[in-house]
Amino acid sequence: MADPDILIRARGLTKRFGDFVAVDGINFELSRGEVFGFLGPNGAGKSSTMRMIGCVSPRSGGELTILGLDPARNGPAIRARLGVVPQEDTLDVELTVRENLLIYGRYFGLKREVIRERTAVLLDFVQLTERANDEVEPLSGGMKRRLTIARSLISEPEILLLDEPTTGLDPQARHVVWDRLYRLKQQGVTLVLTTHYMDEAEQLCDRLVVMDRGKIAAEGSPRELIETYSTPEVLELRFALDEQEQAADKLADIAAERVEVLADRILLYTANGDATLDAVRARGLEPVTSLVRRSTLEDVFLRLTGRRLED
Amino acid sequence: MAHSMAVRQFRFWLTNYRRTWQGTIYSSVLNPVLYLGAMGLGLGTLVDKHGTSSLGGVSYIAFLAPGLLAATAMQTAMGESTYPVYGSVKWLKTYQAAIASPLRPTDLFHGHLLWTTLRLAMNSAVFLVVMAAFGAIRSAWAVVCLPAAVLAGLAFATPIEAYAMTCKKETSFAMLFRFGIIPLFLFSGTFFPVTQLPVYVRPLAYITPLWHGVALCRSLSLGTAQLGDSAIHIGYLVAVTALGIYAGNRAYRRRLYA
Numbered sequence: 001m002a003d004p005d006i007l008i009r010a011r012g013l014t015k016r017f018g019d020f021v022a023v024d025g026i027n028f029e030l031s032r033g034e035v036f037g038f039l040g041p042n043g044a045g046k047s048s049t050m051r052m053i054g055c056v057s058p059r060s061g062g063e064l065t066i067l068g069l070d071p072a073r074n075g076p077a078i079r080a081r082l083g084v085v086p087q088e089d090t091l092d093v094e095l096t097v098r099e100n101l102l103i104y105g106r107y108f109g110l111k112r113e114v115i116r117e118r119t120a121v122l123l124d125f126v127q128l129t130e131r132a133n134d135e136v137e138p139l140s141g142g143m144k145r146r147l148t149i150a151r152s153l154i155s156e157p158e159i160l161l162l163d164e165p166t167t168g169l170d171p172q173a174r175h176v177v178w179d180r181l182y183r184l185k186q187q188g189v190t191l192v193l194t195t196h197y198m199d200e201a202e203q204l205c206d207r208l209v210v211m212d213r214g215k216i217a218a219e220g221s222p223r224e225l226i227e228t229y230s231t232p233e234v235l236e237l238r239f240a241l242d243e244q245e246q247a248a249d250k251l252a253d254i255a256a257e258r259v260e261v262l263a264d265r266i267l268l269y270t271a272n273g274d275a276t277l278d279a280v281r282a283r284g285l286e287p288v289t290s291l292v293r294r295s296t297l298e299d300v301f302l303r304l305t306g307r308r309l310e311d
Numbered sequence: 312m313a314h315s316m317a318v319r320q321f322r323f324w325l326t327n328y329r330r331t332w333q334g335t336i337y338s339s340v341l342n343p344v345l346y347l348g349a350m351g352l353g354l355g356t357l358v359d360k361h362g363t364s365s366l367g368g369v370s371y372i373a374f375l376a377p378g379l380l381a382a383t384a385m386q387t388a389m390g391e392s393t394y395p396v397y398g399s400v401k402w403l404k405t406y407q408a409a410i411a412s413p414l415r416p417t418d419l420f421h422g423h424l425l426w427t428t429l430r431l432a433m434n435s436a437v438f439l440v441v442m443a444a445f446g447a448i449r450s451a452w453a454v455v456c457l458p459a460a461v462l463a464g465l466a467f468a469t470p471i472e473a474y475a476m477t478c479k480k481e482t483s484f485a486m487l488f489r490f491g492i493i494p495l496f497l498f499s500g501t502f503f504p505v506t507q508l509p510v511y512v513r514p515l516a517y518i519t520p521l522w523h524g525v526a527l528c529r530s531l532s533l534g535t536a537q538l539g540d541s542a543i544h545i546g547y548l549v550a551v552t553a554l555g556i557y558a559g560n561r562a563y564r565r566r567l568y569a
Contacts, residue, residue, distance in 0.1 A: 056407075076414070076415060079412060080412075090403070090404040103323050107320075107323075
């Protein structure tokens with residue numbers, strides 16, 4: 001391998017299930033120490049990609065190198081150096097919090113004393129020390145997620161894979177998970193995550209690819225993507241339901257870079273939202289509500305695919 | 312390396328067993344006591360009155376006990392190879408968690424087979440002790456019944472486990488039990504010699520692994536084992552087990568490496 005800091009390299013990576021192409025010839029590289037994200041809606045091929053990186057799903061085509069090794073031949077050796085937080089919790093709910101870490105540490109061939117030491121540190125890290133000897137079943141969704149993160153770290157992995165780490169959690173639990181992931185990032189752990197939450201991608205990712213229908217639509221840092229594919233500001237207008245269509249017609253040629261007409265609102269992409277709002281009013285249109293905000297990855301996605309992320 | 316990876320999964324089942332062992336001890340002792348009491352002593356008294364030449368001239372309990380030993384191994388194999396395996400991939404998804412570690416699907420399968428082997432040995436050992444207590448053993452060769460029963464159990468455990476990994480619904484197991492395990496239990500020479508069956512049905516009994524297990528255990532327990540027959544029984548059971556291992560490796564890989 002030429003560059004030892006390139007931890008994962010994919011060229012034309014493809015996954016087929018029968019006739020269905022889940023991942024359609026994607027290219028990407030992951031460098032040591034970065035947080036890399038796959039952003040896209042459900043069914044975009046993110047999880048299939050993650051499973052191929054996790055060496056539990058053989059690729060149908062293309063090249064994939066992880067830590068300099070080929071997953072088709074060196075699966076166990078690669079997996080020994082990965083940590084995985086799957087989309088669905090796969091904890092053993094009949095065992096205790098501590099036993100889950102013990103069993104998992106044993107899967108990696110770690111000695112009991114090593115596991116015991118790491119368990120203490122990790123449970124403290126995910127704020128579950130007091131629940132160490134409780135069964136997993138009654139824990140809340142957020143606690144189970146944090147335990148899954150602790151479990152994935154028991155082997156001190158070089159790369160941590162997180163598939164939709166906060167899907168299904170309430171906002172407060174999400175923020176706790178984000179906070180822990182942010183700390184891992186600060187510690188220099190290389191993270192790969194998939195998400196369909198743009199705020200998650202914006203907060204955590206150094207670099208991300210936007211995935212749609214098995215392909216990579218764009219790549220860059222959140223800021224680069226927004227600068228390339230959107231405008232600094234967005235003016236969101238809501239009209240009375242029966243007036244929206246008419247308003248959209250009148251706004252078609254307004255001085256905005258782009259106009260998106262959604263089911264419930266109209267988005268005007270512009271450098272200066274307030275000036276654009278004045279221009280709207282000058283045309284005799286009075287929206288029920290108006291909002292000037294900064295562009296987000298959601299706007300990037302809408303621009304690239306014509307669809308919203310969380311539909 | 313491969314060997315130690317299967318052992319890692321075996322350890323998981325041991326840890327898991329710590330919370331359920333009391334219940335299993337209870338049933339592995341009670342089951343032979345009840346069967347040998349009711350069928351061996353109770354029904355046996357009636358059978359013995361009519362003469363036991365068709366049983367080879369031994370008491371009914373001495374005839375029945377080694378057959379039940381093999382049949383119990385089959386039941387243990389069925390229990391260990393269905394819901395625990397299915398649940399690991401379908402309900403708890405602990406198998407999906409395990410394959411994210413260095414373990415491969417094959418290691419999970421072999422780890423569970425090691426565990427099943429231990430459970431078969433435990434239950435068969437308890438059964439043999441109860442047999443001895445009932446005075447149902449006729450030969451010191453009965454000691455060899457232990458590995459024989461374990462082998463008979465594995466001839467069921469391996470293909471059933473392969474099947475369990477392909478199942479999408481747990482109702483499949485009820486069907487397997489109803490139309491597979493129960494008829495075998497009743498008609499494989501456990502309770503009466505297969506020679507009592509109509510001539511055209513007998514070949515069916517001879518191709519079932521249970522009949523070979525029953526015949527092997529019985530000949531050992533009664534001290535009538537012949538080298539040639541025993542070799543055929545053992546060879547047959549080993550062959551079925553080997554096929555089961557092949558099918559299981561495949562089924563595990565297909566289910567977990569999608």
